[in-house]
Amino acid sequence: xxxxxxxxxxxxxxxxxxxxxxxxxxxxxxxxxxxxxxxxxxxxxxxxxxxxxxxxxxxxxxxxxxxxxxxxxxxxxxxxxxxxxxxxxxxxxxxxxxxxxxxxxxxxxxxxxxxxxxxxxxxxxxxxxxxxxxxxxxxxxxxxxxxxxxxxxxxxxxxxxxxxxxxxxxxxxxxxxxxxxxxxxxxxxxxxxxxxxxxxxxxxxxxxxxxxxxxxxxxxxxxxxxxxxxxxxxxxxxxxxxxxxxxxxxxxxxxxxxxxxxxxxxxxxxxxxxxxxxxxxxxxxxxxxxxxxxxxxxxxxxxxxxxxxxxxxxxxxxxxxxxxxxxxxxxxxxxxxxxxxxxxxxxxxxxxxxxxxxxxxxxxxxxxxxxxxxxxxxxxxxxxxxxxxxxxxxxxxx
Numbered sequence: 540x541x542x543x544x545x546x547x548x549x550x551x552x553x554x555x556x557x558x559x560x561x562x563x564x565x566x567x568x569x570x571x572x573x574x575x576x577x578x579x580x581x582x583x584x585x586x587x588x589x590x591x592x593x594x595x596x597x598x599x600x601x602x603x604x605x606x607x608x609x610x611x612x613x614x615x616x617x618x619x620x621x622x623x624x625x626x627x628x629x630x631x632x633x634x635x636x637x638x639x640x641x642x643x644x645x646x647x648x649x650x651x652x653x654x655x656x657x658x659x660x661x662x663x664x665x666x667x668x669x670x671x672x673x674x675x676x677x678x679x680x681x682x683x684x685x686x687x688x689x690x691x692x693x694x695x696x697x698x699x700x701x702x703x704x705x706x707x708x709x710x711x712x713x714x715x716x717x718x719x720x721x722x723x724x725x726x727x728x729x730x731x732x733x734x735x736x737x738x739x740x741x742x743x744x745x746x747x748x749x750x751x752x753x754x755x756x757x758x759x760x761x762x763x764x765x766x767x768x769x770x771x772x773x774x775x776x777x778x779x780x781x782x783x784x785x786x787x788x789x790x791x792x793x794x795x796x797x798x799x800x801x802x803x804x805x806x807x808x809x810x811x812x813x814x815x816x817x818x819x820x821x822x823x824x825x826x827x828x829x830x831x832x833x834x835x836x837x838x839x840x841x842x843x844x845x846x847x848x849x850x851x852x853x854x855x856x857x858x859x860x861x862x863x864x865x866x867x868x869x870x871x872x873x874x875x876x877x878x879x880x881x882x883x884x885x886x887x888x889x890x891x892x893x894x895x896x897x898x899x900x901x902x903x904x905x906x907x908x909x910x911x912x913x914x915x916x917x918x919x920x921x922x923x924x925x926x927x928x929x930x931x932x933x934x935x936x937x
Contacts, residue, residue: 561604561630562631563599564597564630565632566634567596568637570636578592579637580702581598584611584621584736587925603927605628608623617639618638622635663678666697674709675708676921678703680703680704683701684699696721697718698720698721703715708741709921710755710924711747714737714738716734716735719733755928756930758923763887768901770839770853771843773839782836784833784855785830785833785876787827787876789826789828803818860886862884863887866884887912888912889912903926
């Protein structure tokens with residue numbers, strides 16, 4: 540008598556599983572009209588979820604992992620549309636009006652082919668990375684990049700008006716990146732970028748897919764996404780993370796970045812090469828002194844609160860020092876403190892930019908992210924995974 544019930548269970552299990560994921564449906568039209576816009580790209584920023592509108596302007600994004608996302612709509616001739624959505628178990632229905640983009644002429648920056656290639660190589664190094672995975676990454680359309688270098692400020696800027704397409708054959712993704720702003724500050728050593736991207740699976744053989752899966756797992760474990768997910772589920776200690784309060788002071792022998800930049804600019808203009816080189820050398824000094832970890836390691840309740848359903852707040856003063864004991868890291872870093880008694884584990888240091896920072900169930904920072912140094916700061920596009928990636932051996936807490 541149980542056999543029919545068993546059949547029904549197998550029939551309904553896929554629907555029960557699917558119900559654990561979110562659904563977004565909508566229609567894209569011209570502003571102030573009901574005229575649909577077909578073939579618009581619609582995706583959730585930094586995820587693997589994307590689609591295009593049909594001839595009637597409608598779209599469906601299904602199987603979405605619960606969490607907060609930036610929904611992005613891009614179509615030629617219109618301003619990019621973005622909207623923050625919190626995906627739960629109830630469907631989200633949207634009616635999106637696209638604003639036509641005014642015709643604007645971009646300022647033409649004239650540079651030689653040699654200068655463009657030099658700037659591009661610097662961009663590629665910091666955007667893609669230089670690790671083993673980076674060797675298998677190819678920018679498919681580099682000429683869409685707008686690249687400028689300010690010699691006085693030693694600042695390289697890049698942006699693009701359309702998708703920058705990168706094929707990562709180490710992890711098996713094609714990444715379409717809307718690059719709004721990318722900067723390399725050679726004085727401070729700070730790399731900043733803003734933009735949205737969507738991940739698409741590359742086609743491959745079974746052997747390739749097996750290798751991609753292995754490399755994705757390696758990229759996930761020890762990452763910031765791994766840490767934040769394990770932090771809110773209070774499993775971070777079992778998964779190999781140790782968190783400390785961290786104290787340090789500024790190095791009195793090294794002037795601030797602004798002072799170094801001003802002095803370097805002044806002496807270059809005065810053609811006093813030795814003085815300019817002196818300040819350039821000072822920029823290579825470690826920024827910090829008197830560094831020490833505060834014992835004992837921190838428990839979850841000391842740094843985490845629930846902000847709202849599905850959203851969590853990270854709070855701390857001074858700095859957080861995060862050790863991942865299941866991965867070694869011998870990369871030289873003059874500004875990264877390592878106690879003599881500690882093995883060369885992967886270490887990341889967080890500096891708060893606000894009283895607290897918000898992140899979601901996907902382990903992704905949403906508001907006021909802390910500044911990052913160390914292992915996480917060195918991660919580039921070559922190691923990035925979509926925010927909806929789910930690894931092996933870690934229960935999905937949704």
